[in-house]
Amino acid sequence: MAAAAKFSLIFTSSPGLDHVDPSPTKLGFANFREMSVSCQRNITSALKNLAPIKAMEASRTPPYKVDVEVKPNGRAVTNDSDGSILHETSTNGRRSTNIMWHKCSVEKIDRQELLQQKGCVIWITGLSGSGKSTVACALTQALHARGKLTYILDGDNVRHGLNCDLTFKAEDRAENIRRIGEVAKLFADAGLICIASAISPYREDRDACRSILPDGDFIEVFMDVPLCVCEARDPKGLYKLARAGKIKGFTGIDDPYEAPLNSEIVLHQEGEDCPPPDAMADKVISYLEAKGYLQA
Amino acid sequence: MSTMGNPTNVFWHECAVGKAERQKLINQQGCVVWITGLSGSGKSTLACSLDRELHSRGKLSYVLDGDNVRHGLNKNLGFSAEDRTENIRRVGEVATLFADAGLICIASLISPYRKDRDACRAMLTDANFIEAMLLSELFSVNSVCVLLGKEAIHIIYLQVFMNMTLEVCEERDPKGLYKLARAGKIKGFTGIDDPYEPPLNCEINIEQKDGVCPTPSEMAGQVVSCLDENGFLHACN
Secondary structure (H helix, E strand, O other), X not given: OOOOEEEEEEEOOOOOOOOOOOOOXXXXXXXXXXXXXXXXXXXXXXXXXXXXXXXXXXXXXXXXXXXXXXXXXXXXXXXXXXXXXEEEEOOOOOOOOOOOOOOOOOOHHHHHHHHOOXXXXXXXXXXXXXXXXXXXXXXXXXXXXXXXXXXXXXXXXXXXXXXXXXXXXXXXXXXXXXXXXXXXXXXXXXXXXXXXXXXXXXXXXHHHHHHOOXXXXXXXXXXXXXXXXXXXXXXXXXXXXXXXXXXXXXXXXXXXXOOOOOOOEEEEOOXXXXXXXXXXXXXXXXXXHHOOOOOO | OXXXXXHHHOOOOOOOOOHHHHHXXXXXXXXEEEEEEOOOOOHHHXXXXXXXXXXXXXXXXXXXXXHHHOOOOOOOOOOOHHHHHHHHXXXXXXXXXXXXXXXXXXXXXXXXXXXXXXXXXXXXXOOOEEEEEEOOOOOOOOOOEXXXXXXXXXXXXXXXXXXXXXXXXXHHOOOOHHHHHHOOOOOOOEOOOEOOOOOOOEOEEOOOEOOEOOOHHHHHHHHHHHHHHOOOOOOOO
């Protein structure tokens, strides 16, 4: 066990914020005294991941002070000069996280801490009229009531803005989904619970979105509603137009819908009795809660 | 809004939780801070510093960096004039979504063409568009910082009167791109053989003082003050 110790390291330049000279003429040293060898080794190896500390004769930047506390259990904790904890690393020989003496940018973990939730993408897929937008709204309302920040990327709404240059041809559908996936990824990285609601009929395209997100952060919700039920609803009159041949390539009529094979959540409806939107939203919320997305 | 898709198939879905509800939740108003300028002018540095400063005040911000976005959303775009325009358009649209979500979205891109930046400004219906321009040693622009009423805020630019244009950016050359451009290995590089059109009206102007560049935190401070004065750092009453 390492003895407890406290010391400060002072840097004359802040790596990452100012221009870092890739070939510094002078390098600074961190001198560890009264610290266990394993702790020293750990911190030194972490330092290798940082930009070299440049000793500047006339630095315009104020000295950057980092306080390091080595706890009796051997964990080294660094605090930023404003007191916020930068990072912690264990001294058991495996570096679980690097010590960052200076963080250039705000990370996802910081935003999640601020919002008290974890960013993720809830991808709602299903036929037109299956209730995607309805569930998306119910889910947003329920999450908002719990103080969680969400944002809906509705396939239709996005086609008014970002994807206004795309049609409904197969390659444009793919690009539509790709772009929604990339934007959803950005929102998740920002710490939001991003609800993407789009027919997204092709399995390959949905799987491609899944692959760009960290494991577990892509939560697919399949609105498993029979075509006849969707068509009976026909909330936008599109099935009628499709049957009349006025819309070509309409999903479910003359364009395929490839049902998911392994969704995280399936919202199933057999006959005409539709579960209330709140109940469906609750099912998603239970999943989020169980997986820890509703806390930092 | 025009659409090249079939307009009869595409409907607008409203939801009970809107912009106002979100901004009350996180106690801020969403907006876009658009940082424009030559490569090496310090856009990412400011974006990073601003992001940190806002976070330290408990505000939710997010950086859309031209380089990062080009690895994801815009990875199917090149550097032709049309693709640059499309790059900016898409980032503008995404920034609009982020602002709608309640975030302070910091977009940091060269965005060299005035027409494209102006188109982004027009996207945000509340005119919550802050354009920050970083301009190093290339232009002498009369420093009128227009701002701050109910309209949006603008560009941070670094104003230098010098004969050696591009010198600071090129001297920094943080990614080695000027060297490549000068060697003819990159074509159409902004500032070398592709134009940069400086903004005619910006909300925030960042410039060198006595040949000295402001520090990242000074620059961030200038933007944060502007955001604060315009009420973005708390919810609407």
